[in-house]
Amino acid sequence: xxxxxxxxxxxxxxxxxxxxxxxxxxxxxxxxxxxxxxxxxxxxxxxxxxxxxxxxxxxxxxxxxxxxxxxxxxxxxxxxxxxxxxxxxxxxxxxxxxxxxxxxxxxxxxxxxxxxxxxxxxxxxxxxxxxxxxxxxxxxxxxxxxxxxxxxxxxxxxxxxxxxxxxxxxxxxxxxxxxxxxxxxxxxxxxxxxxxxxxxxxxxxxxxxxxxxxxxxxxxxxxxxxxxxxxxx
Amino acid sequence: xxxxxxxxxxxxxxxxxxxxxxxxxxxxxxxxxxxxxxxxxxxxxxxxxxxxxxxxxxxxxxxxxxxxxxxxxxxxxxxxxxxxxxxxxxxxxxxxxxxxxxxxxxxxxxxxxxxxxxxxxxxxxxxxxxxxxxxxxxxxxxxxxxxxxxxxxxxxxxxxxxxxxxxxxxxxxxxxxxxxxxxxxxxxxxxxxxxxxxxxxxxxxxxxxxxxxxxxxxxxxxxxxxxxxxxxxxxxxxxxxxxxxxxxxxxxxxxxxxxxxxxxxxxxxxxxxxxxxxxxxxxxxxxxxxxxxxxxxxxxxxxxxxxxxxxxxxxxxxxxxxxxxxxxxxxxxxxxxxxxxxxxxxxxxxxxxxxxxxxxxxxxxxxxxxxxxxxxxxxxxxxxxxxxxxxxxxxxxxxxxxxxxxxxxxxxxxxxxxxxxxxxxxxxxxxxxxxxxxxxxxxxxxxxxxxxxxxxxxxxxxxxxxxxxxxxxxxxxxxxxxxxxxxxxxxxxxxxxxxxxxxxxxxxxxxxxxxxxxxxxxxxxxxxxxxxxxxxxxxxxxxxxxxxxxxxxxxxxxxxxxxxxxxxxxxxxxxxxxxxxxxxxxxxxxxxxxxxxxxxxxxxxxxxxxxxxxxxx
Numbered sequence: 032x033x034x035x036x037x038x039x040x041x042x043x044x045x046x047x048x049x050x051x052x053x054x055x056x057x058x059x060x061x062x063x064x065x066x067x068x069x070x071x072x073x074x075x076x077x078x079x080x081x082x083x084x085x086x087x088x089x090x091x092x093x094x095x096x097x098x099x100x101x102x103x104x105x106x107x108x109x110x111x112x113x114x115x116x117x118x119x120x121x122x123x124x125x126x127x128x129x130x131x132x133x134x135x136x137x138x139x140x141x142x143x144x145x146x147x148x149x150x151x152x153x154x155x156x157x158x159x160x161x162x163x164x165x166x167x168x169x170x171x172x173x174x175x176x177x178x179x180x181x182x183x184x185x186x187x188x189x190x191x192x193x194x195x196x197x198x199x200x201x202x203x204x205x206x207x208x209x210x211x212x213x214x215x216x217x218x219x220x221x222x223x224x225x226x227x228x229x230x231x232x233x234x235x236x237x238x239x240x241x242x243x244x245x246x247x248x249x250x251x252x253x254x255x256x257x258x259x260x261x262x263x264x
Numbered sequence: 265x266x267x268x269x270x271x272x273x274x275x276x277x278x279x280x281x282x283x284x285x286x287x288x289x290x291x292x293x294x295x296x297x298x299x300x301x302x303x304x305x306x307x308x309x310x311x312x313x314x315x316x317x318x319x320x321x322x323x324x325x326x327x328x329x330x331x332x333x334x335x336x337x338x339x340x341x342x343x344x345x346x347x348x349x350x351x352x353x354x355x356x357x358x359x360x361x362x363x364x365x366x367x368x369x370x371x372x373x374x375x376x377x378x379x380x381x382x383x384x385x386x387x388x389x390x391x392x393x394x395x396x397x398x399x400x401x402x403x404x405x406x407x408x409x410x411x412x413x414x415x416x417x418x419x420x421x422x423x424x425x426x427x428x429x430x431x432x433x434x435x436x437x438x439x440x441x442x443x444x445x446x447x448x449x450x451x452x453x454x455x456x457x458x459x460x461x462x463x464x465x466x467x468x469x470x471x472x473x474x475x476x477x478x479x480x481x482x483x484x485x486x487x488x489x490x491x492x493x494x495x496x497x498x499x500x501x502x503x504x505x506x507x508x509x510x511x512x513x514x515x516x517x518x519x520x521x522x523x524x525x526x527x528x529x530x531x532x533x534x535x536x537x538x539x540x541x542x543x544x545x546x547x548x549x550x551x552x553x554x555x556x557x558x559x560x561x562x563x564x565x566x567x568x569x570x571x572x573x574x575x576x577x578x579x580x581x582x583x584x585x586x587x588x589x590x591x592x593x594x595x596x597x598x599x600x601x602x603x604x605x606x607x608x609x610x611x612x613x614x615x616x617x618x619x620x621x622x623x624x625x626x627x628x629x630x631x632x633x634x635x636x637x638x639x640x641x642x643x644x645x646x647x648x649x650x651x652x653x654x655x656x657x658x659x660x661x662x663x664x665x666x667x668x669x670x671x672x673x674x675x676x677x678x679x680x681x682x683x684x685x686x687x688x689x690x691x692x693x694x695x696x697x698x699x700x701x702x703x704x705x706x707x708x709x710x711x712x713x714x715x716x717x718x719x720x721x722x723x724x725x726x727x728x729x730x731x732x733x734x735x736x737x738x739x740x741x742x743x744x745x746x747x748x749x750x751x752x753x754x755x756x757x758x759x760x761x762x763x764x765x766x767x768x769x770x771x772x773x774x775x776x777x778x779x780x781x782x783x784x785x786x787x788x789x790x791x792x793x794x795x796x797x798x799x800x801x802x803x804x805x806x807x808x809x810x811x812x813x814x815x816x817x818x819x820x821x822x823x824x825x826x827x828x829x830x831x832x833x834x835x836x837x838x839x840x841x842x843x844x845x846x847x848x849x850x851x852x853x854x855x856x857x858x859x860x861x862x863x864x865x866x867x868x869x870x871x872x873x874x875x876x877x878x879x880x881x
Binding site: 043044045047048049051052055056058059060061062063070076088089117118119120121 | 274275278279284285288290291292518520521522569570571572573574603604
């Protein structure tokens with residue numbers, strides 16, 4: 032089996048498609064594209080494919096990753112061209128690379144995600160100042176629901192999961208926050224939870240207009256590396 | 265429409281609803297057209313949820329048939345789920361078509377497919393939500409024409425005040441003829457009424473306002489007569505003579521979200537020759553017409569290529585009756601095995617031959633098998649002409665158990681004509697005999713964990729069946745039968761399911777209802793009835809209130825035995841199968857005489873006289 036990693040865009044038209052539905056959508060698109068998929072063994076064989084990370088419903092993304100296994104050599108360019116011809120509007124493969132043998136899975140690699148969060152404030156504020164005081168807290172507490180525990184709530188400190196937040200632009204009450212948050216199996220911070228904590232600190236004075244994931248990274252000895260660049264052949 | 269409303273719906277409303285994927289409209293193979301050059305806009309409405317509607321083959325066919333016409337833009341509309349509906353009402357957003365998100369009140373046609381009676385309140389609700397006047401009589405120049413087709417259109421009367429015209433029978437040819445009449449009418453800038461007159465000349469089109477119904481003192485119908493010159497006294501349904509030449513799309517929409525039937529549906533034939541007397545589909549879809557293996561293979565090829573689906577399901581009323589089933593199955597299997605495309609065979613009468621085929625098809629999965637003896641005693645099975653014996657059933661179930669199956673479902677009806685408690689007990693007895701057969705398989709050879717599911721639905725007499733004159737069993741009697749079976753089947757290894765008789769009563773009312781029921785429908789809707797087919801939304805009390813408010817007794821329609829000579833509400837509709845044949849079948853039923861499968865010898869149902877030159881093979 033040859034492993035490949037695809038980086039794709041999940042746009043506005045597909046932002047409401049859940050993780051499971053997206054998997055099925057890709058399975059069918061891969062069939063239409065005649066990508067020579069490898070199949071798992073066992074009683075119920077399924078095509079070898081997995082996403083690096085689940086994206087929240089309603090979010091768009093410029094950097095999602097899908098790992099696939101194929102059983103014939105096929106170039107990245109070919110995969111891009113063939114898939115994009117048969118993907119529904121709102122999904123687009125940006126890049127595809129062949130991985131080295133026995134690569135680490137995207138899912139295992141991902142440690143951080145970058146988001147751009149588009150906020151609209153009721154009035155002009157000094158966002159830099161807000162962020163400084165927000166990040167200067169000893170603990171940044173947020174209340175999280177636990178779906179697996181009957182939606183019981185728990186208060187957690189999210190500060191260790193915020194790697195970076197900065198304001199990209201400001202004007203007319205609109206602010207774009209560029210942030211890097213923990214993502215993956217070890218620690219995971221949803222941008223919505225971060226916003227909840229921010230509201231607690233500076234008041235309920237903004238609406239989030241749009242949240243877009245920009246890319247997924249792996250922490251390689253302190254250096255954040257985009258998944259696309261790891262374990263390439 | 266203001267562009268911002270479309271964005272508002274998409275970006276602001278959808279995050280607040282359950283399963284926003286229902287309302288996206290950009291699924292693979294969905295059709296989006298620029299409005300330039302579009303002459304006719306058609307809203308194809310399915311009066312139920314997206315998941316149910318997207319599983320319907322007829323809609324897939326007609327959607328692409330219409331969109332293949334350059335100047336027609338056909339879009340889909342489903343009943344918004346109540347959470348979406350309440351948001352729409354709160355924010356004053358009208359019912360929109362999925363593809364363009366334009367309001368359907370501005371379309372030329374709003375067309376509903378009538379698949380089951382209990383979706384009727386959703387039609388009223390959708391019209392209201394769309395801002396289209398609910399009654400035919402309230403619609404004015406510039407309003408869309410509200411049309412309907414589908415199996416329930418064969419008794420169109422309960423919806424006759426709501427629907428401007430019905431299209432009876434198979435739509436592949438008729439739909440385009442209606443569109444052509446509309447083009448001509450539109451060019452000439454004629455009046456609304458004039459279009460209805462023109463379209464009533466298309467064969468299979470029924471315009472209810474062109475017919476007057478008069479009543480006898482006992483509330484039965486005295487006569488149904490055209491009130492306009494040139495309108496046919498009897499409206500004949502449409503049939504496609506040669507299915508191999510009929511339109512079939514080479515692509516189908518692939519939904520993002522999970523729907524009920526999410527696979528390629530390959531329609532292998534239409535009609536059924538078995539002649540089960542309770543079965544409306546078996547009568548109204550006659551005659552039997554098969555697609556050839558070559559044609560089916562070519563359709564499958566195109567659909568596999570364009571959809572990417574991983575499963576093909578053979579679709580028909582009785583899969584095992586397809587004359588070249590093994591040839592077709594083998595051909596599809598050998599072609600698609602390497603691509604790991606599965607084949608499923610629903611509606612298959614299980615016997616040793618079909619089991620062998622199933623084994624080949626479903627190589628690994630030993631999922632449950634379904635059998636439909638329909639009645640518990642041989643006497644009653646003869647009455648309904650279900651030509652299956654106890655021996656047949658035990659042999660087939662036994663063959664399945666021998667192969668390691670341990671999960672079987674048995675479907676029955678209660679409340680069938682002439683049924684006694686003895687027949688009902690026969691259902692449980694049959695269950696126990698099936699259980700016994702399972703234990704005859706040596707322990708080390710049989711599948712583990714026997715589970716026999718017995719389901720009983722409540723019989724609903726339907727128009728155009730030999731039982732159309734029969735009363736439905738009353739609710740108390742059906743409950744008593746259900747309780748009795750519950751008691752008898754309280755044993756490990758059995759699961760007993762039953763249908764709500766209240767819902768079945770309403771089905772019986774609307775299945776054989778007349779024009780006077782339109783107002784009940786509107787009243788029920790006013791009282792909050794919608795999604796009646798969904799347990800969690802069904803409001804029986806509100807329905808009873810609606811009948812009372814309108815001074816109409818549901819029992820008159822559901823529980824009354826009709827005289828053979830009574831003018832039935834659908835007597836001006838001709839489905840090909842004659843009243844004479846239905847009467848003779850009814851008489852035979854009451855005597856417990858069976859009728860042969862008409863593949864072996866013509867039983868003279870009349871369908872062959874529907875079209876010049878005959879339609880049966």
